[in-house]
Amino acid sequence: MSKIRVYELAKELNVSSKDLINLLMDEFSIEVKNHMSVIEDEDAELIKELLGGSSDSSSEDGEKKTIVDEYEDELAEELNKGVRKKKKTKKQLEQEEIERNAEAASGVIEIGETITVKELSEKLGKPSNDVIRTLIFTGVMAALNQEIDFNTAEKVCEKYEVLVARKEENNELEEFEEEVEASEENLEKRPPIVTVMGHVDHGKTSLLDAIRHAKVTVGEAGGITQHIGAYTVTLNGEKITFLDTPGHEAFTAMRARGAQVTDIVILVVAADDGIMPQTKEAINHCKAAGVPMIVAINKIDRPGANIDRVKQELTEHGLVAEDWGGDTICVPVSAKTGENLESLLEMVILTSEMQELQADPNRKGKGTVIEAKLDKGRGAVASLLIQNGTLNVGDSILVGSTYGRIRAMFDDKGKKIKSAGPSIPVEVLGLSEVPAAGDRFVVVKDEKTARNMAESRKEKIRTESHQSSNRVSLEDLYSQIQEGKVKELSIVVKADVQGSVEAIKQSLEKLSTDDIKVRVIHGAVGAITETDVTLGAASNAIVIGFNVRPDNNAVAQAEKDSVEIKTYRIIYDAIEDVKSAMIGMLDPEYKEVVNGKAEVRMTYKISNVGTIAGCYVIDGKIVRSSEIRVIRDGIVIFESKLASLKRFKDDAKEVARGYECGLSVEKFNDLKEGDIIESYSMEAIKRKEL
Known part of the structure; x- marks a missing residue:
């Protein structure tokens, strides 16, 4: 038979159905509703064996008796006697089992990040009720099967004078890394992984399409069928994998997540346009990642192409062409005519050979x-x-x-x-x-x-x-230097004019000491953007703004990634803050708190009064008594106070988000539509003890 009903098994064992149901549910964890419920044949045979009700021969019974421990014998004895007080009997037997295991629980016990109350009681060799009682006294209400964290479990163990060690969880990725190191003899050459970057409209997509048409889709009907974000081309038997990413933003976003997938970067620069802002950003992102670059000077077929001018501009960013005595490979190409595409791919293969890229194909992927x-x-x-x-x-x-x-x-x-x-x-x-x-x-x-x-x-x-990120900030920079967490302070600089960028960059890099090196990984003109914050997150850098402000997306991203943004109006203050932080003397007394922002929708000029701006509050609230700054295209153009703030004809102390208001700025009448009025206040903070 494959199954048997409860009342049939009870009859065979010569016990009541009620006692058998209690035994099945309490001791064997078998769900039974009533005496008509069915149980598996394997479970029934086990119960028969334990309770001496098996139909096996008497000679075998004696042999089976030797493998039934005292705990199971007591269960059988209690059941055959018809004892009704199952709860008391179970408690007594549980206590005996705990006492038997108490010796195993002595000494040091290992606990992971979390543990159930039941598991903890078993490890301690103490009744679960006692452990729950101890938890209540420590202020934690937890049921038997509820999980508690390591710190809570440690407090309970201290009460019982038991030492605790944090159990190291197995990290599958680390195991795989070890496996790679152990199988070096199986390493084989692998294709390089290439990412294409550059300024918008410089021909990145055209270059990729030209390579695909030349090497992938020759003879294919229906054109390009690639939709997976990457593809492989072959040149003289050598394979190259291209990542079809949207640019340096995606490249750095992946790097911020710990994914360093690119072996080589092809930087596309238009021969008739030269180095542009996004080209400069791409160069800085590549340098921060430490990835070798090959410069593809595109659009050489155009009349205004000037290859030497591009090479000259590259030298301003630390990239000197090979034919000029440097180590940067520059290949003039034309995505339109296909000129020198093979030369570009040959340079990629040559660079990959210098890197000696290898992998073990025999291991798990x-x-x-x-x-x-x-x-x-x-x-x-x-x-x-x-x-x-x-x-x-x-x-x-x-x-x-x-x-x-x-x-x-x-x-x-x-x-x-x-x-x-x-x-x-x-x-x-x-x-x-x-x-x-x-x-x-x-x-x-x-x-x-x-x-x-x-x-x-x-x-x-x-x-x-729920825990704070370990991002570097000026406030805790000195302590991180002392602990050895920071050896290099990376900084992203944004300013209103190029001269300020260069001045801040040079001044900050001069602050480098034997303990810590200050490195400006990116400097540019304009407002602090989401891209700057992403670069800061990937490189664990601080973003410093001079006469510029972060946009809303940048602020949100900075909060999400725990990247510190510091803004200044005086270069000396920025340099002094960094210098003070490095020597452990930084002691800010005031913290800037932004109350809200309003956008100027319309302006009115009134004689003897000045310019009145009709505004819409887009974030937070505008406070009448606060300081304000006027921001135009991300750049601070004026700082002052509000001369007036009104809702319709009435004066207002503050205007909240989503409402319209009229305002005027003290000693400033050049308000224009689209300007942002930012309301802020300086909040006093306590002096920090170092």
């Missing part, structure tokens, strides 16, 4: 997510770049805080494949959720392991979100 989306018909679709090992269909993978089993895999041309090696981009199906671009993935032994690790990571992310 690992890499990074390039793109991810939710497809209506296929579910979560992720584009992965394999950086080491081989990825196969059927592999269970852990991707960031999500997981899955690869159901299907496609290459960059949309063809179905079964496996892919290092530096090969693929599109996979089978993930439980859509991962984030820049998330790292590893292959694990099975889907259950992947799911458990993904859940653990989600919990860790939730925990970490």
Whole structure:
């Protein structure tokens, strides 16, 4: 038989159905509703064996008796006697079991980030009721199966005079790293991974398309079929993988997440245009990442092309062309005519050979997510770049805080494949959720392991979100230097004019000492933008603004990434703050608090009064008694106080977000539509003890 009813088993064992139901539910954790419920044959045989009700021969009974421990014998004895007080008996037996395990719980016990109350009581060798009582006295209400954190568990253990050690959780990624180091003899050459950057309209997309048409889509019907954010081309038997990213913002955003996927950067500069603001940004982002650059001087087919001028401008940013005695490879190309495309690819292969890029294709795959989306018909679709090992269909993978089993895999041309090696981009199906671009993935032994690790990571992310980030700031810079956390202070400088950028940059870099080096990784003219904050997050840098302000997106991003933005009106103050922070003497007495912002929608000129601005409060509130600054195109043009603030005809102390108001600024009448009026106050803060 495969199943048996409770009353039938009770009859065979010569006990009451009620006692048998209590035994099944309390001691064997088998859910039983009534005497008509069915239980599995395997469970029934086990119960018969333990209670001596088995139909086996008497000679076998004696043998089985030897493998039944005292705890099970007592259960059988209590049941056969018909004892009704099951709760008391269970409690006594539980206490005996705890006492038997008490010796194992002596000494030092290991606890992870969290532990259930039941597990803690077992490790301590104490009754769960006592542990719960101790938790209540420490101010924590927790049930038997509820989890408590390490610090709470440590307090409980102190009450019982038991030492606690934090259990190191297995990090699958670290295990894989060790595996890579241990298999150096299996290393083989891998294709380089290339990212194309440059200023808008300098021909990045045209260059990529030209390479694809020349090397990928020759003879293909229907044109370009690449949709996965990366593709591979072949030149003289050598493969090159191109990342089709939107530019340096995406490059740095991925780097901010810890994904250093690019081996080589191709910097595209138009021969008829030269170095532009975004080109300069791309150069600084590459330098911060420490990735080798190849400059592709594009549009050489145009009449106004001047290759030497581009090379001259590159020298201003520390890039000297090889034919000028430097070490920067410069290749004049034309995406339109296809001129020198092969030379460009040859330089990429040459640079990759100098780097000696290697990977082990025999190990389990690992890499990074390039793109991810939710497809209506296929579910979560992720584009992965394999950086080491081989990825196969059927592999269970852990991707960031999500997981899955690869159901299907496609290459960059949309063809179905079964496996892919290092530096090969693929599109996979089978993930439980859509991962984030820049998330790292590893292959694990099975889907259950992947799911458990993904859940653990989600919990860790939730925990970490409540804790402060360890970003560098001027206030705690000295303590971080003393602890050895900071050896280099990276700074992003934004100012209203180029002269100020250069002056601040040179002055700050002169502050470098033996203990810490000050390095300005990016300096530019204009308002502090989201891109500046992203670069600051990726490089653990401080953003300093001189006569400029951050836009709303930059402020939100800075709060999210815990990047410090400091704004100044006097260069000397900026230099003194950094200098004071480095020697541990920084002692700010006032902190600027922004109350709100209003946008000028219309202006009125009134004789004997001046210019009145009709404004709409777009953020926070405008306070009548506060200081204000006038911002035009992200640059502070005037600072003063409000001469008047009115709602309709009535004077107002403050006007909240979403309301209109009229205002005038003391000693300033050049208000224009589109100007931003920022209301702020200086808040006194206590002196810090160092």
